[in-house]
Amino acid sequence: MKQTEGMTLIVKTVTRISVWLVLLYGIYIILHGHLSPGGGFAGGVIIALAFLNVMLAFGRDFIKNWLNIDMLHDIDSSSATMFIAVGILGIAFGGSFLANFIPHGTLFNLVSSGTIQVLNIVIGLKVGMGLFIVVWALVLFHLDQKE
Amino acid sequence: MTVYLLCFALFLVGIYGIITKRDLVRIIISWGIMGYAVNLMFVLFGYKNGSIYPIFVKNAPVLPQTMVDPLPQALVLTSIVIELGNTAMLAALAVRLFQKYQTFDITKIRRLSG
């Protein structure tokens, strides 16, 4: 079995079902970051792990056809720019860098606590895409080829 | 007090690994152990006897005085992110070093000297 073709049939069948559950779990942890432990970074790592699961089970060539790596790169950079944009809006409306300018809402609701939720979503996207692109760049080097 | 001494012992295990191992990947893993030891020490510094987790739950009024200090936990979260980035950088350097030198052994990667 060549290195780029993936793993056995059992792994491929189970991954077809389970990867969407992992993705949903990651989104849940990002969105509930202000109510329960987790937040942007932990949820982002779980989203990256979902994509890595597909890459391990199905191989390198499948990912090249299934995902557009340039789009992931663009989501990564624009999330980072949006983080700074939220900070600059904090200067405009709140008085200091990264100050809160969205109304707080009621306690324990899903949409509450101001800019913390927006920043969680932005960080979750950036960490997810960034970690997957880092591991993808390492995978692209063929260790058995001499340079 | 013994808990902090055990954390320091784990730190020393990490330093022993970095100094004596000859394989690049084992050096990276030993550095990871050092990082875990320091993070563990941070979390243990925030503990108070008989306190509970610092999360407010609906319909269960809890006073802030009975909670553990949450600031070291936020510092540990930041520290884990930084160590993730550092590990990724070291792993990328190890992969490129294998491409150029064809070995992971640090006694053979010695073109710069003096």
Added chain:
Amino acid sequence: MILPFFIIIPLLTAFVITLISGERDDWAVILSIIVEISLLILSVFCFFRVDGTAVIYKMSNWKAPIGIILVADSLSIFMLIIVSFIALTSLIFSVHYIRHLSPSWNYYALFMLLVTGMNGVIATGDLFNMFVFVEITLFAAYALVAYGNRAEEFEASFKYAIMGSISSAFVLLGIGITYAMTSTLTLANIAEVLKQKDPMVSLWIGGIFLAGFGLKAAIMPFHAWLPDAHSSAPAPISAMLSGVLIKALGVYVLIRLFFNVLGGIAIFNEVFVILGTISILVGGFLAMGQWDFKRLLAYSSISQVGYIFLGIGLGTWLGILGAVFHLLNHAIFKSLLFYNAGSLETAFGTRDLRKMGNVAKALPVTSFTSMVASLSISGVPPFNGFFSKLIIIIAAIQAGRPIYAFLAAIGSLITLAYYMKVQRFGFHGKNILQVEKNAVSFGMNSAMIILAVLCLVTSLLIVPGIREATLDTIVAVIMNKTGYVSQILGRQ
């Protein structure tokens, strides 16, 4: 105010460069040069507005012991001016140099991250925030040292990365112990609480931070990464690393921690003086035997940073004045020397001094500016190096330690010896070499000429009228150890 913009502007530029750049690097170059010029104008403007009192900025509108604050006093703005200026000349130099390696925009994004990290370290007033910005700077530095994809660069970068990571683990240990003893992270509050605790706690914390940040400043027992990293990196990155990074991350942080937070304990001043003198002598001796031009310059950096530590460790007004002035001077002439090495490498393809020949006709700007820089660093009047080394030596004599003054003077003679070796073999040698036309571009030449002119102009900072407006305010900030604390706590 404008204090967070020193961090926001380069960080936003780094992300925008990754977003808008296509295959070529034209947009990246234009954007980064515009941003760097604006940072330089902003920092010079700030320097003339801060007059003895510190400026405080609260991030996210949270007050001082709970939130993160940014503090700017004269020392911080002085370091910001140095960082912005050397980064601007490095960008002008690297446009042509990096295009030989690879025409990609990655270099400029990493460079902007480097500048962000250094600005963050200088501007912040919170201990853990300082650690986070130190790590950001070091990641960009590890990646930029390995930028040329040669085998030696990866080896040097790995050595630098492992040693930097060990010292970061020590720094984190020190931060943990500090938090356990004082339960606050703002530098001013730590200073106030540590005054009332057991003095042994301050000694332990100082020792751990000296081990951690001393490696980033490359003083003597912790210098082993510096020759490999600074000689294998591309020339503009070597100039940034040797000119500003070991000072913004090492010397500046040690000044803040040991003078303003720990309050100037006498035993650490002794340690600085001893380690500084050892660095001067050992760095000088090791530099004499080198035939690789950039490795010689790297050992020379260790030696000159030893002078800065000797000045700081003396603790008197003249000592700190000499140290601060030498910090500025070393940034200028060491960057100029690394640019000379870079242009020689571009023209001839080698760094070995034995293979070089008579280049005075072929590269006139390079040979003239290298003569200016060599005379400056050896301490020949009227260049700026003479005045700063003279002030440090006089301060050592006046503080009652003539032995260290004598050893510093010997160090200066050794420096003169190996730079004359560089001039003789590198620029007036016996071989006749061919160089193609336009090997050294207009950008590289103009960066070198700007710095050579500054070598003469900064010696004017000693003139008494100008000195009171600029350098004396900085020395007053360092000597007045409790002034930092009282200004921040009195105005939250």
